[in-house]
Amino acid sequence: MLNSFSDVKKELKKKAKKKAFGHLPDLLEKDKRWIYLIKEQTRQLNQNNVTRTQAYFQFYLQRPEIHWAFLGHMVSRNVGWNMTDLKGELLTKLLSDRDQKDFFSLLERGSWLIFQDVYPQFLIYDLSVRGRKEMFHLLRYFHVSTFMETMWRYFWNSGDQAALAFAMVINEQSYLEKRLIQNQHYKKTVTGTVSFKMHDFLNFNNIIFPCCTGDKREKASLTGGTLRYFTSLHERILFGKKLYSLLFQQERILAGVLKWAQEHPHTGSRKDYWPHLFNDINESFPRSLYKRRVKNCVLRKGAERLYSPPLKYAWPDTPHEKAESGDWFEDWHVLDYFHKEVSVDGGILTNYCKTIEKIELAVMAKETILLREE
Structure with a gap:
């Protein structure tokens, strides 16, 4: 029984020595059916950023004790906004x-x-609750880390919601590290490029709630x-802890963000939260030189709103190769x-407003250079 954190430590020490999933035992027929259904449901909802984001939110509404589902929903909204920014007013003028x-x-x-890693965990937990019997042995059939199998069992016995949420932050960032951040293809095409370093410099890594x-x-x-440092696993884990603390340690913020999420379905357009500044219809003339439109997150007099398209008009659904195997x-x-302290103040507005203005200046500088070259 995993009733205390010292029990968790003992079990993980043993697992670290084994360093492998080991042999997967044969399953009962009903377990095989559950695995098929969970895989199929996950596949159907993993179509694009909008379907994923909505799936996280629906699960949180059903099982609010699983805090990461709402944190994941809000971070996934930000990922969607970053995706559509690439086809929006400003970045189309900066990036090829x-x-x-x-x-x-x-x-x-x-x-x-x-x-595809986290949603089967949710469905297996839901299955356990409905059957009043933990089913976490099924996690290994979805190649979920043995670390999470331990943490789910600890949560089942202890009810420690914060520990589970933070375990999921550690798991998801560690899961991405080799498959995405250290992947040679993405290093060559994205994270090692000048454009990406500019992306870092312009502070595009704002997560807003x-x-x-x-x-x-x-x-x-x-x-x-x-x-600050997207490519640092250490920084991403601590940042996830900060975001979790911001959402779930202040009731007023959680209530306000939850109310906003319920009233504004995710489309991928930044118009979802600030229609005074963004529009999902392009209001500007395509060939005109860019002039500054924004000051302190308010439109200048007579300026058109910034174009921010919905995801469905910005990017088509993408087929994916199977996830790389292996336990991180x-x-x-x-x-x-779990014991590292993080400081949280939640102040993002000034930085976010400066980011928009920096990008505007970068667009204008690029257009000036191109004019001189002509």
Whole structure:
């Protein structure tokens, strides 16, 4: 029985020595049926960023004790906004078509990988609750890390919601590390390129949580944080912990973000949260030189809103190759992350507004250079 954190540590120490999934025993027929149904449901919902994002939210509404489902929903919204930015008003003027496709490919692969790893975990937990019997032995048939099998069993016995959520942050970021961040193809086409370093410089790594202010006529207020080093596993894990703390340790913020999410279905367009600044219809003339339109996140007088398309008009659904096999878990010291303190203030507005203005200036600088070259 995994009733305490010391029990978790003992079990993970044993598993770290084995360093393998081991032989998978034969299954009962009813277990085989469950595995088929879970795989099929996961496949159907893993079509694109909008279907994934909605699936996380629906699961959270059914099982609100699984905090990561809502955190995952809100982060997945941000991934969708980043995807459509690539076809929006500003980045189409900064990035080549090739760069746009490569950046999208990185975001889409990461989004797809996480969903196909995490959603079967949700469905197996739901199956366990409905049957009043834990079914976490099924996780290994979905190549879920042995680390998570331990953490799900600990949660089942202890009810420690925060520990499970943070375990999922560690798991998902570690799962992505070799498959995406250290993948040679993505290093060559995205994370090692000049465009990506510019992406980092311009602070595109803002994660924002829109929050209802109480008055429907008012624009959503924003809280969130900025990830400084996207390619650092250590930084991504700590950033995930910060975002989790921001959402779930302040009731007022959780209630406001949840209310906003319920009232605004995810489309991928930034118009979802700020229709005063963004529009899903392009209002500007395609060949005209860009002039600054935004100051302190407010449109300048007479300026058109920034184009931010819905995902379905920006990118087609993408077929994916099967996920790479292997368990990332090798060292029980990942548990040290549970004890690391993070500071959270949620102040994102100033940084976010400056980001938009920086990108506008970069667009104008590029157009000036191109004019001089003509």
